[in-house]
Amino acid sequence: MSTFNWIIQLVYVAAASCFVLGLHLMNTPATARRGNQLSTGGMVAAIAATLAIIIHAGTISATGWIVMLAGGLLGGGAGLYAARTVQMTAMPQLVSIFNAVGGGAAALVAIHDYINLAGRAAGPAESITITTLLDVLIGAVTFSGSIIAAGKLQGLISAAPVTFPGSRVINMAAAAIAAAASVYLIVTPSVPMLLVVIAAALVFGVTMVLPIGGADMPVVISLLNAFTGTAVAMAGFVIGNWALIIAGALVGASGGILTKLMADAMNRSLGNIMIGGFGTGDGGAAAALGPGGDVRSIAADDAAIQLAYAQKVIIVPGYGLAAAQAQHAVAELAGVLEERGIEVSYAIHPVAGRMPGHMNVLLAEANVPYPLLKEMDEINPEFPRADVALVIGANDVTNPAARRAGTAISGMPILDVDHAKSIIVIKRSMASGYAGIDNELYVNPKTSMFFGDAKTALTELTAAVKTLVA
Numbered sequence: 264m265s266t267f268n269w270i271i272q273l274v275y276v277a278a279a280s281c282f283v284l285g286l287h288l289m290n291t292p293a294t295a296r297r298g299n300q301l302s303t304g305g306m307v308a309a310i311a312a313t314l315a316i317i318i319h320a321g322t323i324s325a326t327g328w329i330v331m332l333a334g335g336l337l338g339g340g341a342g343l344y345a346a347r348t349v350q351m352t353a354m355p356q357l358v359s360i361f362n363a364v365g366g367g368a369a370a371l372v373a374i375h376d377y378i379n380l381a382g383r384a385a386g387p388a389e390s391i392t393i394t395t396l397l398d399v400l401i402g403a404v405t406f407s408g409s410i411i412a413a414g415k416l417q418g419l420i421s422a423a424p425v426t427f428p429g430s431r432v433i434n435m436a437a438a439a440i441a442a443a444a445s446v447y448l449i450v451t452p453s454v455p456m457l458l459v460v461i462a463a464a465l466v467f468g469v470t471m472v473l474p475i476g477g478a479d480m481p482v483v484i485s486l487l488n489a490f491t492g493t494a495v496a497m498a499g500f501v502i503g504n505w506a507l508i509i510a511g512a513l514v515g516a517s518g519g520i521l522t523k524l525m526a527d528a529m530n531r532s533l534g535n536i537m538i539g540g541f542g543t544g545d546g547g548a549a550a551a552l553g554p555g556g557d558v559r560s561i562a563a564d565d566a567a568i569q570l571a572y573a574q575k576v577i578i579v580p581g582y583g584l585a586a587a588q589a590q591h592a593v594a595e596l597a598g599v600l601e602e603r604g605i606e607v608s609y610a611i612h613p614v615a616g617r618m619p620g621h622m623n624v625l626l627a628e629a630n631v632p633y634p635l636l637k638e639m640d641e642i643n644p645e646f647p648r649a650d651v652a653l654v655i656g657a658n659d660v661t662n663p664a665a666r667r668a669g670t671a672i673s674g675m676p677i678l679d680v681d682h683a684k685s686i687i688v689i690k691r692s693m694a695s696g697y698a699g700i701d702n703e704l705y706v707n708p709k710t711s712m713f714f715g716d717a718k719t720a721l722t723e724l725t726a727a728v729k730t731l732v733a
């Protein structure tokens with residue numbers, strides 16, 4: 264191996280190490296930013312090494328350079344702009360678009376490689392064909408599935424499960440055609456058959472995601488993210504770039520683990536989610552009914568008295584806090600309570616909100632100190648000692664119905680909010696959350712409902728607390 268190749272391989276080792284270490288640092292919020300920076304550094308090094316290989320080989324034409332640089336600048340610029348301007352609540356669809364381009368790019372690498380090889384007299388070797396095929400199959404499924412997922416989340420396609428007569432049959436037929444065409448392709452290499460594989464995989468991706476309900480999308484996006492990583496790893500095998508193999512494998516493995524964690528935290532099996540027909544977002548038919556029993560409604564002044572004279576308050580944030588962008592308002596209220604000597608902490612449910620770590624990211628934005636954020640297992644034993652549990656835009660993750668069999672959320676671990684001495688719930692109405700079921704917490708005699716938009720309600724509450732004598 265030449266000195267140049269040695270240096271390139273060393274840079275790839277360093278880049279891969281940065282990815283692994285970066286991922287490790289993302290384990291805790293305190294080091295996550297550094298982890299992100301380290302991974303970015305690794306990616307810059309990998310791109311620089313790849314460019315060095317291209318320059319060293321000297322085979323690329325002037326037009327090739329223009330196309331490559333224009334693509335890099337256009338893609339990089341669009342990615343940077345999207346990442347910097349995206350609203351936190353729109354993050355899942357952005358990730359979905361990134362999955363689509365990642366999967367699509369990986370598939371294109373394999374398609375290019377295959378067509379090049381097929382053009383040669385010897386034809387492709389079997390081992391290359393298998394990785395190429397897997398790359399094309401997974402990449403194409405990820406591409407079309409992720410486009411549909413992003414469209415659903417952005418409201419361009421119905422967020423509800425979309426089914427039509429024969430949709431399942433089309434889905435299964437697409438899978439069967441893709442599998443049969445792949446086998447045929449291994450035995451008899453042919454470009455037209457590759458096009459059949461691509462078309463079938465694209466149709467499969469669309470018909471796989473369409474029947475899934477809008478609010479199940481975060482789990483599906485995580486799964487598609489794992490697919491993207493796998494497709495990229497396959498692309499690494501196809502072009503013999505092991506930095507790509509490692510990066511793809513890391514994304515594939517972490518996406519797979521995240522998918523499992525999310526499904527477990529919702530007490531749903533992945534198969535159940537993929538079958539679809541569940542979770543069509545907030546509100547819905549059951550929304551207006553409200554749980555049976557009396558609901559006690561209070562105003563800001565009453566809620567302020569309960570909070571101001573408490574010793575321990577646990578804040579329970581949920582999707583509504585994110586929707587109202589009330590993170591700064593809640594941090595301000597917590598600050599005012601702490602100034603009065605009240606112990607304040609935040610109870611973080613693993614699937615509160617609409618994406619993994621949603622509440623952590625949101626509260627970090629408002630500079631809430633990390634040690635105040637308590638995971639479910641840590642905070643649940645503390646609820647009986649809390650004078651007030653202040654639930655802000657959280658619904659399903661607090662619903663005691665999860666402890667009983669026969670409900671949409673049965674078995675889902677919840678925050679034991681009902682064990683607190685008193686409960687204040689801030690939300691706009693009696694509407695249900697993601698699972699579309701009534702919340703028994705709202706008719707608990709210890710619960711007071713403070714109806715309103717989270718941001719407005721918290722601002723009123725803070726002002727009211729400030730007027731009370733310490």
Ligand code: TAP
Nearest residue numbers: 581582583614616618619657658659660691692696697717
């Ligand atoms: P949800 O159960 O979805 O409830 C959110 C509540 O916020 C709604 O009931 C809504 O009631 C209220 N809300 C909406 N906008 C509001 C606003 N501007 N001001 C005040 N309240 C507002 O939320 P959750 O408790 O966080 O649970 C998350 C759900 O999403 C779980 O069922 C979970 O399984 C599911 N899920 C989560 C993830 C991840 S990874 N986090 C992924 C997939 C699914 P009103 O309309 O009455 O205001």
